[in-house]
Amino acid sequence: MQSSGRQAEAPGRGPRVLVVGGGIAGLGAAQRLCCHPAFPHLRVLEATARAGGRIRSERSFGGVVEVGAHWIHGPSQGNPVFQLAAKYGLLGEKALSEENQLIETGGHVGLPSVSYASSGGSVSPELVAEMARLFYSLIDQTREFLHAAEIPAPSVGEYLKKEIRQHMAGWTEEEETKRLKLAILNNLFNVECCVSGTHSMDLVALSPFGEYTVLPGLDCTFPGGYQGLTDRIMASLPKDVMVFNKPVKTIHWDGSFEEASAPGETFPVLVECEDGGCFPAHHVVVTVPLGFLKERLDTFFEPPLPTEKAEAIRKIGFGTNNKIFLEFEEPFWQPDCQHIQVVWRDTSPLEDTAPKLQDAWFKKLVGFWVLPSFGESPAPRAQECAEVPLAQCPIHPGLLQLRGRGQLRGRPGPAGPAPPCGRQGCPAPGPVCRGSHTPDVLLHHARSSAVRLEGG
Template sequence: MPSWQASRTKAASKKELGYQPARPTKEEPSFGGVVELGAHWIHGPSRGNPVFQLAAEFGLLGEKELSEENQLVETGGHVGLPSEICTSSGRRVSMELVAELASLFYGLIDQTREFLHATETPVPSVGEFLKKEISQQMASWTGDAETKKLKLAILNSFFNVECCVSGTHSMDLVALAPFGEYIALPGLDCTFSRGYQGLTDRIMASLPKDTVVFNKPVKTIHWNGSFQEAAFPGETFPVLVECEDGACFPAHHVIVTVPLGFLKAHQDIFFEPPLPTEKVEAIRKIGFGTNNKIFLEFKEPFWEPDCQFIQVVWEDTSPLEDLTPTLQDSWFKKLIGFVVLPAFESVHVLCGFIAGLESEYMETLSDEEVLLSLTQVLRKVTGNPQLPAPESVLRSCWHSARYTCGSYSYVAVGSNGADIDLLAQPLPVDNPSTQLQMLFAGEATHRTFYSTTHGALLSGWREADRLIGLWDSQVQQPRPRL
């Protein structure tokens, strides 16, 4: 059994990937350190990132993370090259070849920005655009058939990486035109040595005592009503938050920050009266996928001391082939590889990333089944059939988690940034005198920083500012807003 003890915290959302490198976070104290089941990296840690600014203000980052040099690095939002890349038959791939194909793939990703303001696009999705361009470039490839097959397999692994970044099952589901609206901030992505909870703890400490109530799952938000509270005789409230245990909280305003996945699954019963049709349609259209982590604990490392990320390439895969093998037999082929976590005393941990339907299928398996499958994967890619099995496994299960139903949002084919703005629009909208009963925040409501913790934080500040402006238009803003 793993030595991990249960300890959970819920915070904002973020893209899960980025080892150069939003979803609720869940942290497990482990081996004298912390593993993050949810949000982990600060993406784009620089002056324009409020999460980075708060972390720096609270003294939660090291000298390297705070350095001017780190803040100026332009990654374009792309994942850095792996330390090593292994194939499913145990071969090592030259880093020169990996770099060549990474340049091709991420160069094409950058080209997608050209369609942001285009009147029409050649294809609906990012995935179709990438495949169309790769097919054309293949004509100039030299080398034998085996080399070309390997190149396609490596490119397929980059597709899988991008699925993790975007939180989607397939890049064919991600809309091409709006894809360039997402803004990647400068800065070399970094982590909290003691976990994201250090940040949320400091934010919580700044609030008055007993401001936050835990373990009160909400059953229904009643709005556009007239509710009374004994503590405030003669006053009526337009909103009533009804909890599953029967407790009720009347309010003038409610800021709804539940994940988009929860809204997709429960919006029809979560609000009374129901949401307007246009907001329901926006919830339906915006994409929301699953990206999970699988932690494997080892007694001894089998990787090199300076290794940071081991990428896995399945040689029988290609982004140009739409094969649909059964999830039972092939779910692990969506695994992009393993990030090497800092060693905790004598314990060594790899963190695997997997997105999409394969990730959701993984959640239905037992720990023992996941451990057995990944042990076989590692023995294959290392070429060592005697490789010791991991000591234990720990994994996230965001799709089956009751209050998340997935990881974070993306702009799906058939949707655009206007849908994100519509999701963020307060209710009701028909009568200005009764506006601002329900406000909406969370990563899925930020048009250019969706899927990130900083997008979630900024969306919360946005709605707080909206209420401040309603109650006191003269109040000074405590910090600049982006």
């Protein structure tokens, strides 16, 4: 195969290395390799027109909206993301404080500022705190079976449900309060599903659950946007390293390829792009998303990968966490509110018969994270506006209108009322990013306050 890619460097001046994928993994690999004198000839092939992958900070709405990665979990010295963010001066004073770095959270999400039931009324903070203490004490117990000879249940979900049934035997409240307790616990189950990246805790094995290590530090965000991290890493690379709009079709490896501009030299790898361009190399670092590998495994490598590697790609799983952004003309929450928990009264973690996901997907949303007010933002065009009255309180009507949207990943959904927002401001996921944190829906309404819903 003749190369129609970049001209080869003169032979004998060091190996040529290609990094496939310009997300955080590819950028990190490139940064490390660029600092090493043994790898002077490096290129990063990125399929899209931008670097960063799932890290994307949207600013077209007047403020920072994190379409992908949002938090630094465990911001302390043991966290490489925190170290990079601190090095580049991307964090606030509180996040950088030694006091914040030493806080032990145990991996438990903090209590919400306010909780609403699906009927619209607020839920007693004391009752929420009581159920949170119960739930997280049980979660802590599930981590104790890491090296146990025998385990009491095959999955985390089954263990939690068994323990909750035992606790229920001691509840003395009226039936309505008991049902509300179960609804609160169901929301906490959804939060844990989101943290674990799973549809159900019944799919998470109990025995290895304690392997997960929680770093100290209170979770924090990037005031200027998470994308500042990937922008700074990319800025540290030589200008000719990144090659954009170069989706890779096939990686030909374990061969002997020549290039006209480098007579007498052979390369064991040749990366063929969708546009017909070819890049010969001595080494290739593949950093494409796992979902992309699963989808293209049969055609992406030539010859096929060894059986054990192919089986590993097929068997490794990943969760799906997606976000929906809403803006309201007027906030219905208090100024100091940071998180709004939604408690669906008709739900219980003990019910095995779940409704169809297409009919009840919104009940998997774990709550609203309140974003800072964006102030004045450009009004959408008339044809993009949807005149939908929003209740100042409760939350429930807004979520019901989301149900009618039904257009995740561009698929038309069932007929229903219009969404409580003016326009879809974010394109559907592209063909490259597969899996968690895909920007399925980003909704916007002019001159308003924003909340972010997140669910597994």
